[in-house]
Amino acid sequence: MREAALSLFSRHGYAAVSMRQIAKEVGVQAGALYNYTPDKQTLLFELMRSHMDDLLSARAATGDSGQDAMARLEAFTRFHIHFHSQRPDEVFIAYMELRNLTPENFEVIEGLRRQYENGLEDILSAGQSDGVFAVSDTKIAAMAVIAMLTGVNTWFQEGGRLSLEEVEQIYWDMVRKSVAANP
Amino acid sequence: MREAALSLFSRHGYAAVSMRQIAKEVGVQAGALYNYTPDKQTLLFELMRSHMDDLLSARAATGDSGQDAMARLEAFTRFHIHFHSQRPDEVFIAYMELRNLTPENFEVIEGLRRQYENGLEDILSAGQSDGVFAVSDTKIAAMAVIAMLTGVNTWFQEGGRLSLEEVEQIYWDMVRKSVAANP
DNA sequence: GTCTATACCCCGATAGAC
DNA sequence: GTCTATCGGGGTATAGAC
Incomplete structure (x- = not known):
């Protein structure tokens, strides 16, 4: 998740990247990310x-x-x-x-x-x-x-x-x- | 509008600023902005x-x-x-x-x-x-x-x-x- | 630990009244 | 030229089944 977020944040900016996009990159659904971070x-x-x-x-x-x-x-x-x-x-x-x-x-x-x-x-x-x-x-x-x-x-x-x-x-x-x- | 956008974009970033926020700063409704720019x-x-x-x-x-x-x-x-x-x-x-x-x-x-x-x-x-x-x-x-x-x-x-x-x-x-x- | 579903909210842009 | 109302979509985060 951190790798995916790193890549997406640097390419598009924090505000422009959604938790759904990060989840897609990781290969899970958005809700699953909240097992690894309390919030964005x-x-x-x-x-x-x-x-x-x-x-x-x-x-x-x-x-x-x-x-x-x-x-x-x-x-x-x-x-x-x-x-x-x-x-x-x-x-x-x-x-x-x-x-x-x-x-x-x-x-x-x-x-x-x-x-x-x-x-x-x-x-x-x-x-x-x-x-x-x-x-x-x-x-x-x-x-x-x-x-x-x-x-x-x-x-x-x-x-x-x-x-x-x-x-x-x-x-x-x-x-x-x-x-x-x-x- | 340009002044308001300049200030808001620099403070919060383009992606994080909405046309509604810019309109509020200008003192108009969001729709009115589109008389001055075709889009964001x-x-x-x-x-x-x-x-x-x-x-x-x-x-x-x-x-x-x-x-x-x-x-x-x-x-x-x-x-x-x-x-x-x-x-x-x-x-x-x-x-x-x-x-x-x-x-x-x-x-x-x-x-x-x-x-x-x-x-x-x-x-x-x-x-x-x-x-x-x-x-x-x-x-x-x-x-x-x-x-x-x-x-x-x-x-x-x-x-x-x-x-x-x-x-x-x-x-x-x-x-x-x-x-x-x-x- | 991941899923689906959803609550609640905001987005850009446009339509049409005035 | 500005307004209100709205379309169609997407946002974060959570609930509860499995």
């Missing part, structure tokens, strides 16, 4: 929370905290592009369906998103202190970098002009230069 | 097309073509942030509701969007030829810059920690460094 809202919320949990766990598992700021930023950049490229549906939903969450659910997802942003900001702050980065505002620089990297998902296609490796390298060049003290 | 789809399309037309017209009106590439890139950066900051609802809809356009309408909007992207790519190519920019791929650099700049709209609030002027300066610093040959 909770289904959306759990999809988004799982995605954010996976993101934070995978990021934590890279364990780059012993390195210098430049290496940590490169690891973050490549991790972000790689992770997001493997989960286009989840990423799309996580950004597009925020407004369809109840206020309480929205707060939870926002908190997880802020945790992720703060991880990048920590790297930028550390590099700023070390003198390897020079940005006027670490918070804004973090948002700018994340927006730039997440943008890859709007156009990247496996098998296109460039491989994901090449894309990673191009973006890392730009990210590095954009924040470096001596690019 | 056309209403969405016209909102998006107007927005893209305004964007391209305003961009053309800046008339920076006589300047060097660095000055043109700065003009583009500041124009993009300024223009988009004045129209949060339109920008949100233009990015979020693409999938709710019919295929024919989608092609029209995509064409306009590509025109805008190509405008930036032209600047980057010119600077690359002049040796003032150094990017591995002008197409991707253009997408990366636009994604970064458009991201401002997800967090910027008038009256917040930073003025729009300050935000423009911070982003211009990052954009300049990210593509410059000698930042």
Whole structure:
């Protein structure tokens, strides 16, 4: 059911997808879905929370905290592009369906998103202190970098002009230069 | 009607907003709306097309073509942030509701969007030829810059920690460094 | 745990009076 | 040009049989 909902929500949007459509994709009747979710809202919320949990766990598992700021930023950049490229549906939903969450659910997802942003900001702050980065505002620089990297998902296609490796390298060049003290 | 639809679509999403809701906001009954639009789809399309037309017209009106590439890139950066900051609802809809356009309408909007992207790519190519920019791929650099700049709209609030002027300066610093040959 | 059936409500769009 | 009324359909969620 979660797989079906993920695919349908990302293609048509939460509001445009009915429980009947999800049930049809799963191969059951609509009523049967309510054995697995209390309602449609909770289904959306759990999809988004799982995605954010996976993101934070995978990021934590890279364990780059012993390195210098430049290496940590490169690891973050490549991790972000790689992770997001493997989960286009989840990423799309996580950004597009925020407004369809109840206020309480929205707060939870926002908190997880802020945790992720703060991880990048920590790297930028550390590099700023070390003198390897020079940005006027670490918070804004973090948002700018994340927006730039997440943008890859709007156009990247496996098998296109460039491989994901090449894309990673191009973006890392730009990210590095954009924040470096001596690019 | 267009104002009401704009506000409601951006807050709740095209699919989640009914013609009856729009009519209520306008202060008429639902049937009356059909004197102004043939259907809901056309209403969405016209909102998006107007927005893209305004964007391209305003961009053309800046008339920076006589300047060097660095000055043109700065003009583009500041124009993009300024223009988009004045129209949060339109920008949100233009990015979020693409999938709710019919295929024919989608092609029209995509064409306009590509025109805008190509405008930036032209600047980057010119600077690359002049040796003032150094990017591995002008197409991707253009997408990366636009994604970064458009991201401002997800967090910027008038009256917040930073003025729009300050935000423009911070982003211009990052954009300049990210593509410059000698930042 | 899945089914059928249904309660209750809203949808886009149109018809025809005024 | 706006209204009321309505067509035909689909929405979420639940009840109760199996």
